[in-house]
Amino acid sequence: xxxxxxxxxxxxxxxxxxxxxxxxxxxxxxxxxxxxxxxxxxxxxxxxxxxxxxxxxxxxxxxxxxxxxxxxxxxxxxxxxxxxxxxxxxxxxxxxxxxxxxxxxxxxxxxxxxxxxxxxxxxxxxxxxxxxxxxxxxxxxxxxxxxxxxxxxxxxxxxxxxxxxxxxxxxxxxxxxxxxxxxxxxxxxxxxxxxxxxxxxxxxxxxxxxxxxxxxxxxxxxxxxxxxxxxxxxxxxxxxxxxxxxxxxxxxxxxxxxxxxxxxxxxxxxxxxxxxxxxxxxxxxxxxxxxxxxxxxxxxxxxxxxxxxxxxxxxxxxxxxxxxxxxxxxxxxxxxxxxxxxxxxxxxxxxxxxxxxxxxxxxxxxxxxxxxxxxxxxxxxxxxxxxxxxxxxxxxxxxxxxxxxxxxxxxxxxxxxxxxxxxxxxxxxxxxxxxxxxxxxxxxxxxxxxxxxxxxxxxxxxxxxxxxxxxxxxxxxxxx
Amino acid sequence: xxxxxxxxxxxxxxxxxxxxxxxxxxxxxxxxxxxxxxxxxxxxxxxxxxxxxxxxxxxxxxxxxxxxxxxxxxxxxxxxxxxxxxxxxxxxxxxxxxxxxxxxxxxxxxxxxxxxxxxxxxxxxxxxxxxxxxxxxxxxxxxxxxxxxxxxxxxxxxxxxxxxxxxxxxxxxxxxxxxxxxxxxxxxxxxxxxxxxxxxxxxxxxxxxxxxxxxxxxxxxxxxxxxxxxxxxxxxxxxxxxxxxxxxxxxxxxxxxxxxxxxxxxxxxxxxxxxxxxxxxxxxxxxxxxxxxxxxxxxxxxxxxxxxxxxxxxxxxxxxxxxxxxxxxxxxxxxxxxxxxxxxxxxxxxxxxxxxxxxxxxxxxxxxxxxxxxxxxxxxxxxxxxxxxxxxxxxxxxxxxxxxxxxxxxxxxxxxxxxxxxxxxxxxxxxxxxxxxxxxxxxxxxxxxxxxxxxxxxxxxxxxxxxxxxxxxxxxxxxx
Numbered sequence: 001x002x003x004x005x006x007x008x009x010x011x012x013x014x015x016x017x018x019x020x021x022x023x024x025x026x027x028x029x030x031x032x033x034x035x036x037x038x039x040x041x042x043x044x045x046x047x048x049x050x051x052x053x054x055x056x057x058x059x060x061x062x063x064x065x066x067x068x069x070x071x072x073x074x075x076x077x078x079x080x081x082x083x084x085x086x087x088x089x090x091x092x093x094x095x096x097x098x099x100x101x102x103x104x105x106x107x108x109x110x111x112x113x114x115x116x117x118x119x120x121x122x123x124x125x126x127x128x129x130x131x132x133x134x135x136x137x138x139x140x141x142x143x144x145x146x147x148x149x150x151x152x153x154x155x156x157x158x159x160x161x162x163x164x165x166x167x168x169x170x171x172x173x174x175x176x177x178x179x180x181x182x183x184x185x186x187x188x189x190x191x192x193x194x195x196x197x198x199x200x201x202x203x204x205x206x207x208x209x210x211x212x213x214x215x216x217x218x219x220x221x222x223x224x225x226x227x228x229x230x231x232x233x234x235x236x237x238x239x240x241x242x243x244x245x246x247x248x249x250x251x252x253x254x255x256x257x258x259x260x261x262x263x264x265x266x267x268x269x270x271x272x273x274x275x276x277x278x279x280x281x282x283x284x285x286x287x288x289x290x291x292x293x294x295x296x297x298x299x300x301x302x303x304x305x306x307x308x309x310x311x312x313x314x315x316x317x318x319x320x321x322x323x324x325x326x327x328x329x330x331x332x333x334x335x336x337x338x339x340x341x342x343x344x345x346x347x348x349x350x351x352x353x354x355x356x357x358x359x360x361x362x363x364x365x366x367x368x369x370x371x372x373x374x375x376x377x378x379x380x381x382x383x384x385x386x387x388x389x390x391x392x393x394x395x396x397x398x399x400x401x402x403x404x405x406x407x408x409x410x411x412x413x414x415x416x417x418x419x420x421x422x423x424x425x426x427x428x429x430x431x432x433x434x435x436x437x438x439x440x441x442x443x444x445x446x447x448x449x450x451x452x453x454x455x456x457x458x459x460x461x462x463x464x465x466x467x468x469x470x471x472x473x474x475x476x477x478x479x480x
Numbered sequence: 481x482x483x484x485x486x487x488x489x490x491x492x493x494x495x496x497x498x499x500x501x502x503x504x505x506x507x508x509x510x511x512x513x514x515x516x517x518x519x520x521x522x523x524x525x526x527x528x529x530x531x532x533x534x535x536x537x538x539x540x541x542x543x544x545x546x547x548x549x550x551x552x553x554x555x556x557x558x559x560x561x562x563x564x565x566x567x568x569x570x571x572x573x574x575x576x577x578x579x580x581x582x583x584x585x586x587x588x589x590x591x592x593x594x595x596x597x598x599x600x601x602x603x604x605x606x607x608x609x610x611x612x613x614x615x616x617x618x619x620x621x622x623x624x625x626x627x628x629x630x631x632x633x634x635x636x637x638x639x640x641x642x643x644x645x646x647x648x649x650x651x652x653x654x655x656x657x658x659x660x661x662x663x664x665x666x667x668x669x670x671x672x673x674x675x676x677x678x679x680x681x682x683x684x685x686x687x688x689x690x691x692x693x694x695x696x697x698x699x700x701x702x703x704x705x706x707x708x709x710x711x712x713x714x715x716x717x718x719x720x721x722x723x724x725x726x727x728x729x730x731x732x733x734x735x736x737x738x739x740x741x742x743x744x745x746x747x748x749x750x751x752x753x754x755x756x757x758x759x760x761x762x763x764x765x766x767x768x769x770x771x772x773x774x775x776x777x778x779x780x781x782x783x784x785x786x787x788x789x790x791x792x793x794x795x796x797x798x799x800x801x802x803x804x805x806x807x808x809x810x811x812x813x814x815x816x817x818x819x820x821x822x823x824x825x826x827x828x829x830x831x832x833x834x835x836x837x838x839x840x841x842x843x844x845x846x847x848x849x850x851x852x853x854x855x856x857x858x859x860x861x862x863x864x865x866x867x868x869x870x871x872x873x874x875x876x877x878x879x880x881x882x883x884x885x886x887x888x889x890x891x892x893x894x895x896x897x898x899x900x901x902x903x904x905x906x907x908x909x910x911x912x913x914x915x916x917x918x919x920x921x922x923x924x925x926x927x928x929x930x931x932x933x934x935x936x937x938x939x940x941x942x943x944x945x946x947x948x949x950x951x952x953x954x955x956x957x958x959x960x
Contacts, residue, residue, distance in 0.1 A: 033603065035553045036560060037590060042603055045548035045618065052549065068525035069532065073515045074554075074592070074623055074639055075576070080516060096555070097580040098592065101627035101638075102573050110517060112554070112578065112592070123513065123522055138525065143554055143622070147581040158581075159554055 013280045018224040025274060025282055029344055032153040039151040039158035049291035050270050051161060057193045061185045067137040072119050075110035080118040084243040090210020094146045112145040117262055120166045121244035130249045136168035154271030155480050162266035168258040175259035179235040182263045183216045186231035195286035195395040196220050196276045197403055198230055199475055201451035206438050213237035219450045221403045222275035225424030227450050227477035230272050233263035276399050283345025284367050286395045287388040293323045294384060295346050299334045299353035310352055313380060320381040347391055368395050410464050417444055426477050430470035432463035441465055450475045493760045498704040505754060505762055509824055512633040519631040519638035529771035530750050531641060537673045541665045547617040552599050555590035560598040564723040570690020574626045592625040597742055600646045601724035610729045616648035634751030635960050642746035648738040655739035659715040662743045663696045666711035675766035675875040676700050676756045677883055678710055679955055681931035686918050693717030699930045701883045702755035705904030707930050707957035710752050713743035756879050763825025764847050766875045767868040773803045774864060775826050779814045779833035790832050793860060800861040827871055848875050890944050897924055906957050910950035912943035921945055930955045
């Protein structure tokens with residue numbers, strides 16, 4: 001176990017310093033690296049493979065619900081950005097400006113897209129004619145730039161990868177239905193793929209997207225008790241379609257502005273994945289998203305046909321559709337390998353040595369529980385598939401349990417304010433709905449209203465932050 | 481056939497005005513649209529689906545040969561761009577510069593990546609340690625910006641989508657092997673997926689990538705007799721690895737600079753696809769890349785169970801893995817639909833009416849030849865698959881025949897110079913290898929040396945452009 005220590009030593013325990021634990025895990029695992037441009041990250045192959053997994057899962061769901069992909073220009077003229085008032089106020093302070101093309105100064109500055117509502121609405125206004133053309137169900141996968149002062153890889157960076165859906169509908173109800181349908185796809189990405197439980201609900205007006213009628217969100221709880229906004233879906237009403245004069249001839253033969261939605265998930269989800277499941281040995285990846293689901297490590301591999309058996313198992317797992325690796329490297333010790341793959345969060349490790357050959361079995365170790373199990377070579381691949389399946393479900397349950405244990409109900413605001421401990425996790429509170437209470441909460445505690453959850457409870461008739469009548473039960477937390 | 485005329489009228493015949501034919505085809509088919517930023521295009525769903533097809537095919541081949549995807553920042557500091565002399569001279573005149581982030585002026589300008597050698601080499605220099613880490617086989621899918629004066633959608637735009645591979649190797653030979661291996665993958669994308677035959681070979685020093693040791697290319701011939709550079713693979717030697725001080729400890733325990741390659745294909749391939757196969761009715765798509773391979777059009781659909789049969793065929797084709805659509809719209813006439821799908825280039829149209837039900841058959845029309853064939857409902861899906869398979873092969877053969885008929889051998893340079901007709905298509909010529917001849921050819925004829933093909937022929941011992949000894953047989957052509 002000597003080698004074990006070396007790896008563990010490299011990762012700061014999360015209890016000691018959570019941000020350092022996070023940084024250690026992402027850098028040691030080569031998920032990401034800092035780039036020479038401040039706030040911009042390089043996503044390395046192991047990190048990018050996680051993004052490819054999220055893309056594949058979400059893209060399939062988008063397409064199954066009738067959405068198609070497009071691509072809009074990276075650069076947006078300043079005059080377009082300025083068309084929707086709230087939008088430009090929200091985004092102008094954080095955009096990167098292109099002022100020169102080649103050696104020439106441009107007549108009009110272009111911003112690197114922080115999001116694409118404006119340019120997409122401009123094009124939609126050219127294309128849309130009749131209610132027969134609706135709905136418009138389009139999406140794009142791309143990178144966006146938002147000049148951030150304080151950055152952390154995956155969680156908040158000046159450039160990130162995402163998808164942005166932009167749809168148009170004949171009626172308000174259809175736009176609302178779309179907004180919630182997408183939020184549910186996002187919930188599936190979080191819960192079914194990433195085993196990351198989320199609270200779904202509506203954002204307060206203060207926290208909604210710049211230019212939105214209403215913003216819906218999914219919020220996850222990290223190991224350190226902070227919340228992460230993991231994906232948002234906006235009902236934009238007619239704010240943009242009026243500003244951009246998008247019109248269609250309706251069934252009544254009159255001109256109308258369509259209703260509009262936009263929605264996005266990003267590489268930020270990878271940060272959430274790490275902070276929901278990781279431990280002091282490193283990453284812990286749910287099987288469905290893991291780029292490698294099982295690694296086979298032969299021990300004393302030149303003896304008794306160990307290597308041959310390992311190769312045979314490798315083939316049979318591969319045939320079962322399991323993403324498997326065989327580590328037959330002879331330079332590193334088995335112990336070194338065990339720790340290496342624990343750090344990388346591979347869901348299953350399969351150890352096979354001379355005695356196992358004799359006994360027609362191998363040792364299987366689950367990353368989430370570190371439990372060891374002897375598995376017979378008979379029906380081996382099926383059994384591994386079963387373990388992967390249970391592990392996916394168990395990881396979601398474990399994360400859900402952690403969230404429940406860290407979801408509190410406010411008793412009184414003064415207690416909440418004075419206790420740092422109370423501020424860890426989600427806290428349910430009643431809120432009158434006014435901006436003053438929301439601002440006060442943020443200023444006095446650093447916590448914010450994460451969402452008005454769909455699943456409401458009546459904790460009290462009085463707002464916890466003032467004496468007015470309560471309108472909503474909300475989740476509050478400090479957030480990334 | 482009245483409806484036919486309307487569609488055909490909208491597309492300028494290619495014999496009349498080829499550039500207008502091209503523009504008509506891409507706009508009427510909604511593959512692309514112009515954006516409010518000059519030279520930037522919007523790729524619409526039907527065009528983007530073609531790109532997704534190319535991505536899926538190429539990405540699988542890259543991964544099967546050991547490559548992994550990453551993502552590097554969009555913005556590159558000016559100081560990094562300046563590190564490799566030839567590279568900066570080649571690219572600086574055409575980059576877009578970011579000078580402000582939010583409201584602050586940046587201390588150093590950042591360029592929007594025109595290609596990513598510089599930032600990737602910067603990162604590689606941080607990561608690489610030992611020969612044991614090699615090869616580095618990485619790729620990224622992204623968009624790049626190159627400020628172009630004259631643009632045409634897909635063919636030359638100020639922003640385009642592409643992939644850029646960047647690999648490092650221990651030896652020159654391994655880098656050269658990689659360069660050619662990728663060129664062959666590109667050839668497969670062109671020929672096996674897009675049915676677009678290509679000539680493969682080496683670029684002259686004048687035409688090579690800025691900073692490359694040698695550039696390899698695939699060149700295709702368009703309908704109008706102009707060539708299109710459809711993909712390039714560069715052996716970069718140690719130019720960048722020395723400039724960026726990328727070093728590794730070799731087997732000899734000494735420091736070395738690795739050998740380096742980069743390679744790319746882009747949305748330009750879609751322009752080639754259109755100009756190789758299209759006709760005066762519109763697009764003609766090879767089955768493997770076609771987003772929709774077959775469309776079923778029921779005629780008099782409410783009678784004799786026509787619609788039910790159409791639905792049954794739809795299901796059976798879908799089960800066979802055919803990308804199929806059923807057009808049961810009742811507002812448009814069958815004739816309108818026939819012409820619409822011909823314009824869209826769907827490989828197969830299936831017409832089914834009351835008499836067909838009686839005769840247990842349907843009429844199948846191939847888009848490439850417009851040939852009609854009666855196909856029995858017995859074994860229908862298998863037969864459609866067979867037709868799609870032959871069509872893919874036939875389209876490649878047809879394009880190859882067109883290229884062969886338009887590949888000439890130069891007799892003497894004066895004749896070539898004086899005849900516009902001679903300049904159509906590829907012309908094989910002998911070349912001494914000197915820059916003066918190459919410049920003269922370009923200046924006097926508008927044609928350029930497209931490549932020194934791998935398949936050499938000895939047409940003469942004397943250079944066709946001067947009196948010196950010939951070194952290479954080259955393909956010359958006017959090019960996009």
